[in-house]
Amino acid sequence: MFSPTTHPWVEGQTLGEHLESRGVGRREFLAYCRDLSIVLGLGTAMTPRVAHALQSMRRPSVIWLELQECTGCVESVLRSGSPTVGDLVLDMISLDYSEALMAGAGEAVERAKHDVMEQNRGEYLLVVTGSVPLAEDGIYLTIAGRTAKEVLEEAAAGAKAVIALGACAHWGSVQAARPNPTGAVGIPSLVKDKPLAVIAGCPPIADVVTATIVHFLTFGRLPAVDSQLRPTFAYGARIHDQCPKRANFDAGQYVEAFDDEAAKKGWCLYKVGCKGPATFSPCPIFMWNGSTSWPIGAGHPCIGCTEPNFWDSMTPFYGRLPDIAGFGVESKVDLIGAALAVGALGGVAAHAAATGVHLARQRRRELPVVEAGAEPKGGDRGQN
Amino acid sequence: MTATSPRPAPPEPSPVRPFRRLLGGKPMAQPEGEYRWVYLWGTPLRLMHWAAALSILVLVITGLYIGRPYFLGRGEASGSFLMGWVRFLHFTAAGVLVATGIVRAYWLLAGNKFERFTALFPLRPRDFANMFHQVRFYLMIRPERAPHYLGHNPLQQFSYTGIYLVTVLMVITGFIMYGQSEPGGFFYRAFNWAVPLLGGLQTVRFLHHVLTWVFVIFVPVHIYLAARADVWEHQGSISSIISGGRFVPKDVHFVDD
Incomplete structure (x- = not known):
């Protein structure tokens, strides 16, 4: 569907047979299965099982809902410089419904979607990109006259598993940022009774999507997930702990401006607001565009797009601390702190001086009494 | 001073020497009247105090560097481990602080009445009245009305209890960030539950950063008031956190005696 081919995957054909007809050699296919096993953290010993599952796979039905989103996830996942075997797998799962990619429109495809859901009830995989607006009964997004919530709930009801793809499906992304005018929420807030995995990121990495789908096809269930429902094989470690610039971090070598000498040397972006220390993502390992590069590799700090509420x-993306109340607290917190500390020191000094003056006055008042010998000299508290 | 030689006696030194004048004009008074020694702070508490003081000093200095690295490493990354060492010192000092916290927590149960858990919260009406007098004392309004305490006065106790609470929050936020490098590890499992409560990892970072300044502000005020109590009021409070006790006049009534 996505990579133009003269050899479409015909009904009933296994993926193995199909790949052979497309000229993909067995060796290449096994190498890909090995890579995927490693990506999934299964180890190479699982390669035969992955290969077996994939080659005997028969065109699984996938419905891809695109709700409140920018289509960037589809672009990220489906477009790559040169088609890989992974792309072919994505081709294959093929999409009985995908608004961005399907040629048809209108009632015909809505009916087709409905038929697919009926025929494959309980069997199909539902992929959702985009958030669901709930404000004002969800009128901010309607498809074929129904709100996104209804569309999602209907599709999720018959799905075997759901993959929420991208930051919008994860938690709502930019439209859910303050003040969230459309009341956008992520898929995990609505789909509670189905196996659900979140492929986080704005946009997410294609390899993570492929690997998750392959895991689903191989084992019949979604991979292990963390508290954010993100597969741990991909989101199990911080960018900071996998970063190629970590040596510069530990050495205390930081970029302070994007045109300084340190930036040319490719030093750590910690001081210009890199969110790697708070972000769980496989970016440093998988990278983007066929593992060509990634934001930090290109000299831009991580913005933490795999984390909820990152907007x-x-x-600020170029500051280390968050903007709590939206008036630049981050840039001022040290200033305020230092001012208070200096104020405290000044206050201490002033109080000490005032105490000296106070005691001197008191002594002057007491002086005649002392001379009269009626009272011992000095001592106001704790002494007599 | 008694003159034992037939030579003419040197002129009598002024009882108020210039340095003393600077500190309020009083010569260090000889004890007058009857004094007694009271033991206030047990050895664990004093050890905990000084270990915590040292570790907080290290934590604040290294913490401010981690928050905003003001020195940069030079040369190749392999030739420097500046941030690495700073973080090592920070985590080590944090370990010391947590150890002092454990000692303090135990001593809240095992300590004397000045050290026990109940002493942390002076919440009786009398305590508030005395706190009011204590504030007036520091404002030098009728200072003679200030109550006398063997241990901490309520104002002092609230500030220390507050510092304990800030420290607990610092420890929790610190361990949350420390645990991020190993999801599923001990520190992650032990502390990550607090992340949603605090509003996300970046808010945790922000809290940890901002609360550092509480210590920077607290320490000079604490040292000043302790020194003030010693120099002007002759309370022996600095001595008490070293030796454990202080001399107090027998004829003074202490609220918490």
């Missing part, structure tokens, strides 16, 4: 919590 609010990770901003």
